[in-house]
Amino acid sequence: MRGAPGRLNTAGTAAWMFTGLVAASGLVLFILTVLRPLLLPLVIAAALATVLLPLVDALAARRVPRAAGALLGCLLVIGILLFSAIVFVAGLVDQTDDIGAMLDEAGTNLAETAGDLGIGEQQATDVHQAIEKAAPTVLSAMLSGLADGAAATLQLVLGCTLGLYMLFFLLKDAGAVRKTVVQVIPLRPPLADQAVTRSAALVRRYFAGMTLIGLVNAVLTAVGALILQVESVLAIAVLTFILAYVPYIGALVSGAFAVLLALGSGGTTTAIWMLLIVLLANGALQNMIQPFALGAALRMHPLVVLLATVAAGVFAGVAGVMMAAPLTAIVLDIRRLIRQASSHDSPPQRP
Template sequence: MMNTPESRLMRWRTTANAAWAIIGVLLLVSAAGLLIGRISSALAPFVLAFVVVFLMQGAVAWLEKRHMPRTQAVAACFLLGFVVLTIVGVVLVPIVGRQLAEFASAVPGYLTKGEAVIQQMQTQYNNVVIPDWVREVATSVAQSFSQVLVRLGNGIASGIVGAGSGIAAVVFDLFLGSVIAFWVLKDLPKIREELITLAGEKYEADLENLVSTVVRVVGGYLNGQTVASVVTGTLAGIGLAILHVPFALVLGIITLVLNYVPYVGPLVSGLIAAVVAGLMVSPLAALLAIVIVVAAQQLTDLFVTPRVMAEQVDLHPTLVIFSLLVGGTLFGFWGMIFAIPVAATGKGLFVYYWERRTQRTLGSHDGALFRVCPEVGTEHVHAEAKADTVSESDEPTGKVSE
């Protein structure tokens, strides 16, 4: 293209439109974040329904393939889930509640032992020539650690006292979320067809890719991470119980919950177990507690995660850490939990649209930042682009061949 004033003006317009589009997207994301923050309490049942739908849709589809009507399949999954939760609640809730109460009452003892350990360390390194800045850092860390223990004990105690007032709200959210999830699961195929019809033929392929990407990534992540977290928490709890660490069941549940946060969660749960074991048992037990939690995590990553995840979530560690930081900064703990599936979905959509627009291959099975799982691939993008090109070339041009 010649460097004419018209072409330069066109390039400037294209750049300006792209810049305004990016600014608009950022403004929309910021506004959505503010809105979600204001109505977060009202969204709790819908978030629960969202999680339940993605956890159960695979089982419902499996039952449908075995010629069970969809309504009956959804009802069977809910019935099984209710039975499992009831058994877990009857068996574990009293034990966990008792251990939490004991843990809250034991925090002052932790503080006393922690102060004794700190004083012993100060006595030991006072006889050694240590730079002043090292002493200041050690003292600051010790004081911060004591403050953390105080806040932890107060938080657990206040949580136990105020638990009764929030039971009604939790029960209502669980009931309403379950009702929403049931009806969404029951009519999910019809909802998908209606959305595709609403989009029209022009955007049918885009919407199909969006739905399949979200279902594959989010559903695969939630199902796989739930299984992996249960296995990790169970192994860690059993190992800590064998080590005679107090509150092993509570520590196992903490490991289970924090395992949803990659990299950061296992580290935090290991440190918590080490603190409890070190203060209540011995320094050697603290080291062994870290080994147990790390071993549980590694065994799960080696033998469980590859089977249950099925390469549904392919994110480079750099993108994982970046997503966790952004999600945690914007939405706290829940933002860290959902950061990975959201980032993986965004990466999949970016690869799809970039390849479709440029007709160049970006994702590969052995890539890094833009790795794609083998069963998805990117060939369909180029096939669609080629089909679009052929259809455009076949349109009549108004010329009559001689």
């Protein structure tokens, strides 16, 4: 029994440490939830600034004031966002009735197919009614977030304004911001500077690679839809390209949308061919392109990417889902960097 007090002390210490860890985690989550309206624009602005910084630096090398270069970068972001929104929304608005009719026809075809497979008439009718009810939801979700009310629209406008404000100063004062980040990171200055450089390179490589992957997927899916004579090809292509930046979930949503439209346009056979094209674009072809587009540093286990994406989506919404993969890659890369530095600094072992 002499060892009992020692074991009790150890158990008590472990219990208090666990309690402190839970309390600290809860506090961090609470702070992140409260500061979410500020953190999301900051994270997005930091990612955009990292991507646009080489452009501003190139303009500064040509004696263009950094303020003018930063303003040009902000205008470029605004132009791309407006162009994408106009093309996507205009394509959907012009074809809303057609898409609704195709989704309804898809429900009819799916119900008939279910009946051919031996499923009861009542179950087939339930499937048809479920798709009819889902069609308005799909259309409203694709058009915009305006249906969420004025509060959501106001929050979106304020978030975009705050993000552009942050983006301007991150581009304009990039040197000072970099020095501050290096000083804040709890690493030796040379190692912290190297971590910042590698992290910026990873973010640029990620978005460049995902842009290439999204473009290839959109072109392949659009060409397949044209060959199959599926309507609303523009909406399919734009949605496929935009959702390429959202790992897994984006491919699932855009692929389901394309297959549903194919089912409504040409029936079950057309939908099966469209499904094969979607699987080819997001499966075999994407696996061939990814090593070249993303590089070795961004190759992570699919389960790691999926878990990080889900967790980021729960706490940070769509922006978190888009940034989950590069942020996870940055954390893993910094961990490798610290390990390498520790192995170089450790004294040689005695024989």
